[in-house]
Amino acid sequence: MDAAPATVGQSVPRAGLAEKATGAARYTADLKRPGMLYARLLRSPHPHARVTAIDTAPALRLAGVHAVLTHLDSPQARIDADLAVLDAAVRFVGDEVAAVAAESPAQAEDALAALRVQYERLPAVFDAEEALRPGAPAVHPGGNLVDGAPLRLERGDVQAGFTGAAHVFEGTFRTQEHAPMGMETRAALAEWEGDRLTVWKTSRSVHAHDRPMLARVCGIPLEHVRVICPNMGGGFGNKDEGRAAAIAALLARKAGRPVRLDYGRAEEFLGGRNRQASTNRIRIGVAADGAPVAIDLRSVMNAGAFVASGRNVVRRIGQGALYLYGCPNARFEGLAVYTNRPAGGSFRGLGAPLGHFALEVLADRIAAALRIDPLDYRLRFHVPPQGQPGRRSTPPGHALPDEPVEGGVPFSSNGLRDCLLAGAERIGWRERRRPNASATGARRRGLGVAMGIYKGGVGREAQADLRLTPQGRLHLSVGVVDVGQGSSTVLAQMAAEALQLPLERVDVTMADTAVTPPGHITAGSSTTFSTGSAVKQAAERLRNRLLERAAAHLGVSHVRQQGARFFAQGGPGGLAASATLDEVLGRLAEPLAEHATVTPGSTDAIVNAFAAHFAEVEVDLDTGRIRVLRYVAAHDSGRIVNPLLATSQVSGGVLQFLGIALREELLLDPASGVTLNPSFLEHKSPTLVDFPPVEVLFPGPPDP
């Protein structure tokens, strides 16, 4: 065996990509089980109604139809507090009303058409501000403001800050609803053996979410539920609610046969979870030199019919206003509001881009008013490495949050300055940026900059199992899902590095509740940091045991590992004695196994990620068309395990946000509540002729 090359920091190819490219890799909707039936969903034609009667008999009489599920025979146990498996109330056009299972997809479609449903229509509301007014139609009992109160966060004294400000700027910024649009739609395949259930599904969290939800809804013990997430055709922070899986499981139990439920594309736009529309009113008070002295953001988010992860989304709208600029006084108020729109949920970045959009546009206006270059404004006033002014509120010795509000705590590292400088240099900011007044003609070009701050992924308990076999293979088992971002590759690199093994000796098992240790949800940009920390710790323990075995093998007290060879250090074993890894492993009676559970975080520093993005655009003043000519994204994301994959990851984020910034919107007809454009083309999702390649930079020193 050759010496192991360093793997962490190397652009090794993505694991499994050849299998995906040749069609060999299976995604949920590619799976079949013997006797499997196909399920389809009946969706509400009304934005708000009560189902008063359903006649299922005509559907059940059709050839090949084996089961129908409605709210009348759904369990009382709920998926979420505001989400039943199926409900007598339907809350948006596209809400699930009933489900059928038949021997072919076509027979299932026929069965849907044969269901006879009577609705009592109810008044509906689509706009969040309207939904907050007294007398507005109640989407759920208890009012339309989620949790009955806004989220309020404050540092310092914002009122006093504005009183002392030399200038106050303000603006209101609206963002529209758009869809994550993973190429794979939601799917679930359920199979029962007695009272034991196995579900293959699109997922972000087989352990933490799906398994307990399915046990609860089906009324069976947790140990009787196995959830597996095969390859995922795009996660993007989405695919985290469980209705498809719950319905497939209940249909399968009724029919006594396995059932697969796949969403169609239009269904995914409606019954998936989209990024919520928001209205963000922001005020910034500055001193005479432009330094922010008070920042106040109030955001109203249209949660749609179900809140899903909407609370986390709202929380993250505030992060930029609270923390991106050094400022003693900052306040955020966020409201999530139920309406009769398709449900929102978590989608890449959650609320962060919404709040950052308002903040960064207003920062440009402040800079322009004070005649400061927008890059210089950010270089001068971004939050410094020592953090925000003020007093720490987290007790000493306690882990600090990675969505902080308090001042008085430094960052573990803060690469904003490096990102701003590297990005500016790459795009040629100093040489090429010209005042607009000097431009002529219908097409004008310009450069722009914005920066960002995001969670660092701390605080999620993570586990990893490692097993080194006598045959020389390292088996890594983790419960988290590789949603497509490449964590299977990155975690294998981390394990290989710690054990100085070649990467091709590492096998990875993920996201199967029967064979992997518990894993957190794949969310909040946390997997490499949290599960990666567990992998690293387990690998280091395993390495210590391996060194002990090698020393025993050589009859010495210590050994030194160099690649795949161990050299005796001291002791009676002789100076030249050495053994290969395979010789040491070959003597094992059984595999060496190690486990680690960690909750990564820091008690004395905030772990955050940072970015500065630069764009060169051309605007046609006659038509309004905006062309992006260049896009530079400089990121401080800590130590980059795999630059190739990290570059792809950032490129994907940029494309989806160019989408919402310039093109994409889900349109809803305010008269009928019907979503007008549930398709790729009409949602205007970017193709490969729409935007230039993203130039991705990772400047600056790594986070320790």
Added chain:
Amino acid sequence: MSTQAPSRPQVALTLHVNGEEHTLRVEPRETLLDVLRERLDLTGAKPACDRGECGACAVLLDGQPINACHWLAVQAAGHAIVTIEGLAGQPDFRPLLEALVAADAGQCGYCTPGFAVAAYALLRAEPGAGEETLRWGLVGHTCRCNAYAGIMAAIRQAGAGPRRS
């Protein structure tokens, strides 16, 4: 379960797929994509948009890429169909496949087989094609992870390969 209502009529169909003949009975309304995936278990062609917008279900029909979701299975009778599983076994597909992996031309990988089928056909139809021809030749394919730059790099590499050697 009671099945009083009669089944819908089915028709006999012979499909030539990846060099093999398959004789089936299908309903006339079944799409080529559904038949390939659910009857023949060839799941490399992916459903994604359901309406011919995204290319994830691309297969070759007499050498030309088509969206299998937009064809009825019965329309494909008498034509030679090659799916990504068929291409995967062809030596002349290897350079493109290797270039796709090296350029990280897929993240979640769901759109990748469709891109691979179309890129293979494009490189054969237009050897030596320039950047714009290649780019516009794949405009009917959607990737949400933004592997677009990697896909273009891979196609340039695969297209340049044979001429260079």
